[in-house]
Amino acid sequence: MxxxxxxxxxxxxxxxxxxxxxxxxxxxxxxxxxxxxxxxxxxxxxxxxxxxxxxxxxxxxxxxxxxxxxxxxxxxxxxxxxxxxxxxxxxxxxxxxxxxxxxxxxxxxxxxxxxxxxxxxxFGGAGRMRTPGADQEAELPLTVEEAYRGGRRSVTLAGPSGQRSYDVDVPPGVIDGQRIRLAGEGGRGSGDAPAGDLYLRVRIQPHPQFRLEGRDVHVQLPVTPWEAALGATVPVSTPSGATAKVNVPEGSSSGRRLRLRGEGMPNPRGKNGDLYAEIRIMAPPRLTDRERELFEELAAVSSFDPRRTR
Incomplete structure (x- = not known):
């Protein structure tokens, strides 16, 4: 139970x-x-x-x-x-x-x-019953990419009688907390009663780039100051391993979220999740003489003040 x-x-x-x-x-x-x-x-x-x-x-x-x-x-x-x-x-x-x-x-x-x-x-054995085996549960750690792609995976679990290995079919797009059932791989039944089932509960591991909320994927999108100011089409990574293109609107600031519909985790039963790319403006760590000259010129002619109350 x-x-x-x-x-x-x-x-x-x-x-x-x-x-x-x-x-x-x-x-x-x-x-x-x-x-x-x-x-x-x-x-x-x-x-x-x-x-x-x-x-x-x-x-x-x-x-x-x-x-x-x-x-x-x-x-x-x-x-x-x-x-x-x-x-x-x-x-x-x-x-x-x-x-x-x-x-x-x-x-x-x-x-x-x-x-x-x-x-x-x-009662002289009269009370003994043909009792099915108990269901059991274990955790199945997956990376975001493994959860996205799914596929066959070998899993080794430790039990009272030693280690056992299983070949598990992970469906594409599993999410954290979802259970995968291995029929008949749970506790043994008494007599000739069937064994219980083994449930593997998916635990998606923290990722340095992607953050999951259900089937939606969140990722930071580094852009240059000029891309944010002028607008641009820039690449963004996805859990599938492919690179998608996202349009950064002109005048974007850090924290703005851009949604790519259907680019999140796949869903075999319905629509896919979305991918949210959050803009993060990155300044050059070191400026060339010409870059410094241009930034100084911009600073001299621009009236923009991000600290001014609107």
Missing amino acids: ASDFYQVLGVPRTADQDEIQRAYRSLARKYHPDVNKDPSAEDRFKEINEAFSVLSDPDQRAKYDRFGEDFRKVPDDWEERVGADVGAGGGFRRGGDGPRVRYAGSGFGGEGVDIEDLFGSF
Whole structure:
């Protein structure tokens, strides 16, 4: 279980069914894939539905509150099986006079007893279930360029049984926080039950040139004082590795943003992001005699004062 169901819905553990219903409706509207085009919204929507399906069912919620993340391993009739043998303080007795074993769910505190041991030992193996493996999650660091291009990538992850390598198909235009699912690569199931899935959560690394906001890409655009004053067409780098052309309007100042539509991160499900080039006026670090002469002449004839209040 990736996270606590109460946290997923943003409600306290004491929430009643009305509170849970209201929280679900609000979040479902916000993250429904038909409304929210962010690729990570679909995974968030699935988490919300899973949390609601458990917490809105009194029986499932009772199991979840008692056993935490192990609740799926517990038989539906667990209360009937152990109800007659529950001793004072929440312990279980085996065979009336047998040794007393206290159980507190592994998800929410207490000493804890393995679920399979609990129901397997107490009922002669009848409680053992064909339990699917748990889903697992790991981070997948990518550069901006790798996220833009996508493609096949080899990933090595450390686990309890050692390192494992995976060949991952990264879709073009993945964004930070998006999850990539590797079916059947999660935790092993009990018996012949299927394994869980492995989710790789994309983490885009800081870049010296590009800054991402969703699918929009921001980049600084150095220009000369004369390009800013007179206007010019100048090259700008893009995450694709190609160079685009941007028109700097006459009289541009530092901080002005120029938008190149569709030059941001690609989007397989809709329109691409945009690229925003922010003008940064750069002065020559050293002047030739002729450059100095021209700048001094400009200073003598110009009435422009950038510090004057308009």
